[in-house]
Amino acid sequence: MHTEVTWGLLIVVYLFTAGVSAGAMVASNAAFLLGGDRYERVARWGAYLAPFPIAFGTGVLLLDLGSPLNFYHLFMTLQYKSPMSWGSWAILLFTLLSLLYLYLWLPPRYQVGHVIKRVRAWKGGLAKGMPILAVSVASYTGVLLNAADRPLWQIALLPELFLVSAMSTGVAAVGVAVALSRRWRASHEEKLSLALVDIVLVGIELLIFGAMMIDSQIGTLNQQLAYAVLWTGSYAAAFWIMIMILGLVVPLILKIVEVRGRLPWKWNEWVGLGSSLLVLVGGFFVRYVITYAGQMTGWLR
Amino acid sequence: MPKIYTWDQLFSRRQFIKGGVAAAALGAAAGSGLLHPKPGLGDARSTVASTLSGTKYVYTICEQCVWRCGVIARVENGVVRKLEGNPDHPNNAGKLCPRGNAGIETLYSPSRVKFPLIRAGARGSGLWRRASWDEALTYTAEQMKKIKDKYGAKAMIFNSTDNLSQPFFETLLKAYGTPNYGTQRSLCFNSMTTGFLYTYGVAQPGTDYANCNYMIFSGRNLAEGISNIETQEMIDMVARGAKVVVLDPRFTKTAAKAEWLPIRPGTDLAFFLALINVLVNEKLYDAKFVSQYTQGFDELTKEVATYTPQWAEVQTEIPAGTIRRIAREFAASAPAAIAHPNWRTSNFLNSFQAERAIAVLNALAGNWAKPGGLIPDQSINTAKLGTLPHPSYPAAVGMRLDGVPWQFPMVPLAYGVLQVMRDNILTGKPYQAKGWLISRQNPVLSIPERQKTINAIMKLDFIGVIDIMANDTAYYADVILPESSYLERYDGLVPIGDEIFIRQPVIKPLYDTKSSLMIYKELAVKLGLGDFLPYQDEKDLLVQELKPYTVSLEELERKGHYRVPNFKEDHSKDFAFQTSSGKIEIASGIMAQMGKKAVPTWEAPPKPGPDEFYLLTGKTAQHSQMFTQDNRWLLEIFPENKAWLHTTVAKKLGVKTDDMVIIESEVGKIRIKVYVTEGIRPDSVFMVGGFGHVSKGLHFAYGRGASDSALHKSLADPISGSSALSQTFVRVSKA
Amino acid sequence: MTVRMGFVIITSRCIDCDACMVACRAENEVPIGFTRNWVTDSGAVGKFPIVKQMFEPGNCMHCEKPSCLSVCPTGATYKRADGIVLVDDTKCIGCKYCIEACPYDARFLNPVTGKADKCTFCLQRLEQGLKPACVQTCLGKARHSGDLNDPESVVSKLLNRYPARQLSPDAGTRPNIYYIDVPVAEIPSGT
Ligand SMILES: Nc1nc2c(c(=O)[nH]1)N[C@H]1C(S)=C(S)[C@@H](COP(=O)(O)OP(=O)(O)OC[C@H]3O[C@@H](n4cnc5c(=O)[nH]c(N)nc54)[C@H](O)[C@@H]3O)O[C@H]1N2
Ligand SMILES: Nc1nc2c(c(=O)[nH]1)N[C@H]1C(S)=C(S)[C@@H](COP(=O)(O)OP(=O)(O)OC[C@H]3O[C@@H](n4cnc5c(=O)[nH]c(N)nc54)[C@H](O)[C@@H]3O)O[C@H]1N2
Ligand code: SF4
């Protein structure tokens, strides 16, 4: 019966950008905490990137509201049962703190006063705290759908899938930035590590999809029908081509090629860049397909 | 030089706001809203705010179809917000059907004609100029006088479909002196009314659902061809567990509640003859009733001897065993068993015979005036209104264009044969018609062979239309006299049983329109016939109609109805049959006189050729006739008609639901979307009628769906004059 | 006992006329293109000539555990003490989360108000002692409403006498529309 799309592209963009920001933030935090100076460029670019996709996404979300001028009501209350309610608070907090984090990463001349002296400590503090917020934001996008009473969105692994996908797109986004940057271009080691992380994340994503496929064989009829929209239904083409092949398998192979480093240097550069872009595309389509296909699924009466 | 408008300009909001009167009536608040219409619903009604305040409830009568349900309108600040069924009204017991609920959208429709219009380009060009009422009426009267002077009154045709002020239209036509009157009847129920008239002397007996235990409908589809209270009673009957059998070549929503017999179109006659055969052979009929009240039983016995269930199985494609079972079940339930008289039973030229067989079957069941059976004529038990004095009518000189009685001797004069009248405008025989005045009818779409009707209009010197909107016939007219909608006007009073009901304006007219009561009156004055409609205004007329009673018009307006005190129902004439023999005529005296077989007899209907299909037509619950397809609220629930095809047929053609097909008959060709279903005989195609409008003055209906009237052949049963709407065969191909 | 407002719908009495849909549109000024209630039609099921057809009217089920309510981020969606689930327009931001969350697709975003919209049980009518518009006009007497906890209500009496089912119990919202499919000869009188 439900044939219209209530949540459209704007929501997909919102879900995607929130994931990218969260992923980039976690990449930056990890690079800073674990890699120190050797991973400075990754940490820096993660910090520079993190606030913007999510801020853009939030702006896009406002456009999607029926009563955008009323949006402040989101922050007049905390509805703990509503993922969107705590998610909005989390995103607000995340955006503000990521701006602060970005500020701390700015070259000193852009920073004012004696903050400078304590920058490192602040950075450290934030880098330890932010991942928690980032993980909330990233899994929020999954929980958001999870809580809406639709068979496809009620898949248990959805928050995990969105979390891993968020991380991989964030890492890929940082990968693209550090590959293209003139001033803070990544070192070989950094690139290699980013690629390795992506390999692991993409691998986990594939495993999650594998688990979903097993789940789809044993679930209730409602769930089986819901999954069928993905595997064989009207979103099957998008799922198999844009997500599975172009978004996961191809970049996985390319990343492996990149890591093994057998290709000439220049080529390797392009393989790395291309595979990161594909991961981003794949991550976008994960949101797109799940959001749209989910709305097609309903409960048997 | 008057400004000339196209339909688009005429019906843009900008234009009608320019019309001074309309704008004034709407008040200042309306202006801005109308110039900047909001999308979607209620643009007109939410902006048409008047200075009046408060909420009031007004009793009136629905006119979204011909059934006349009681309505209570909720009016807030001069805006009609809600229509609700009047619980005290016998026609609907408090409930409105979808069309009745959507009356608000009819009132505020942008397709309303908002002031009189006179054609300013070729007929059907859609070019018009605005006229004052005086000018439009003077023009109409002049044209009508010219025709009368030059060709005699007979060259003028008057047409109207059943409505509350129809008696006054008839007065106008009689005063004018033409014999030519066209109603919808021959397209609708002539087979039924003549069939029952010639059997019982009663054209439309009632049916006692509340006590009936066995009902056979042939084609009558109460769930979709809604007759409000009757539809409710049918549902109650089903719920009560009473048996309902539906003969219909397609699976209707009534059939969904009953035992469905997908009879071969045109063979209902065989089915009923076989039921009679079983009742007679197995002596299951009410012998006492038959001998007391009927005549011709022996002749019937002889006639039906060969009409065995086995024989009928070949004709109807219903198993003989089923037919026999139904005959026995029906007889066992008698007299609380009814073979329903049906309504628009204008399916085949043999439909009259089928209706006669149905009438006779009921007589064999002895269900006349018994609980659960047929109810005798109720008109004698209806309160009588006061009448208006008028001079004697001039003699209507000339043969009737519709062939009654010279070509159709058995069709009652009041019924007429509309499709033949149209044909004879074209043939010019027995003389050439010159003018046509049409009120509340849309013959362009309702008569078979749409193109012929348009051609007929083109041939005339003058055509005037009284309608509320720019419907198809109005679109081809020379002058449109816009009537106020039913929520803005008075009409003649309606007596039902011992009660009298009133239609009254629930708001003032939105535009420069008039009630037909006043249009007829003022036209009569211009024609010099004012004495025939002796009333000053509507209220004056209603007061005269109320004369026999003590109630005042104000009280009637306030309460919506008036119950005549101490009204005695008279059942002394229930068995005084108004036939030539005074009995129920199983063998009809008139038929015998006309040299026809007096008892119901088999007439084989034609069959479609190879690769041809029967074309079936019918109603949908969500629309009325050729009228409401422009109503947005109703389009929401039924947006367009589609051609029903059986799954196997669709497969063969390679089409799915919503694919386009071309349907062709001998007389026309249309394109339409397909609806694939198991609920139709594989030899039939079904379309809901009323779509496929040709008027560009209809904002939302123009170009929607397709019209089966463009395909229907023009046929007329020589006995009843009934059109035969299923007797057109079509070819279907993938578009 | 607390009031629990709900509906009983007798599918066997529905003829799919859609009067209920038009009545709701008029009463509640529902914009063209949207509807607060519906009637689903199974179409002809089976093989010619043995076919069946079912009509199933519906609207917001005023669920016991409404998923529309739990997802609402602003608290705009609320459940009254009598069980009627409503939207407070002043708080609604039009995020459409509730529309997604409702397993019955009972909600839509009203383009005129920019708020989530759905069946309000015709509260304005209840306050005047009237039945909801869809119930009042129903030609088949298929739609009934009232207090499911009041043994004197039409709905309770119907549920006492006839077997009933709920839609999509899997969805877990505990809907307050009960469906009776068997013939119901007489509608009991009641509040
Ligand atoms: N909603 C709604 N209600 C209406 C109207 C309306 O326009 N809309 N119009 C009113 C008017 S004026 C009338 S006359 C009545 C008409 O009401 P009905 O007479 O009940 O209905 P129709 O839909 O005209 O035709 C009924 C059926 O005849 C079937 N049929 C066609 N050929 C044959 C045949 O050879 N044998 C049999 N057994 N069946 C056949 C068609 O499939 C169709 O389902 O409805 C009235 N009520
Ligand atoms: N194909 C096909 N043809 C059919 C039928 C069918 O089922 N299929 N059915 C047949 C039957 S049963 C019938 S009864 C006839 C009906 O045939 P018609 O009587 O010709 O058709 P209606 O649509 O009832 O015409 C009503 C006209 O009145 C106008 N009108 C509406 N309200 C008012 C008002 O308040 N005042 C005025 N002045 N005008 C108003 C409408 O705009 C419309 O133009 O059609 C017959 N023709
Ligand atoms: S049956 Fe429907 S359209 Fe006809 S008068 Fe009654 S409510 Fe109005």
Ligand code: SF4
């Ligand atoms: S039916 Fe849907 S909108 Fe209504 S209360 Fe239940 S979940 Fe909420």
Ligand code: SF4
């Ligand atoms: S659209 Fe309104 S009612 Fe629905 S969840 Fe959002 S804020 Fe709540």
Ligand code: SF4
């Ligand atoms: S109760 Fe009122 S708002 Fe709800 S569906 Fe019925 S008419 Fe519409």
Ligand code: SF4
């Ligand atoms: S009004 Fe009643 S009978 Fe008609 S569709 Fe609605 S629920 Fe069914």
Ligand SMILES: [Mo]
């Ligand atoms: Mo009719």
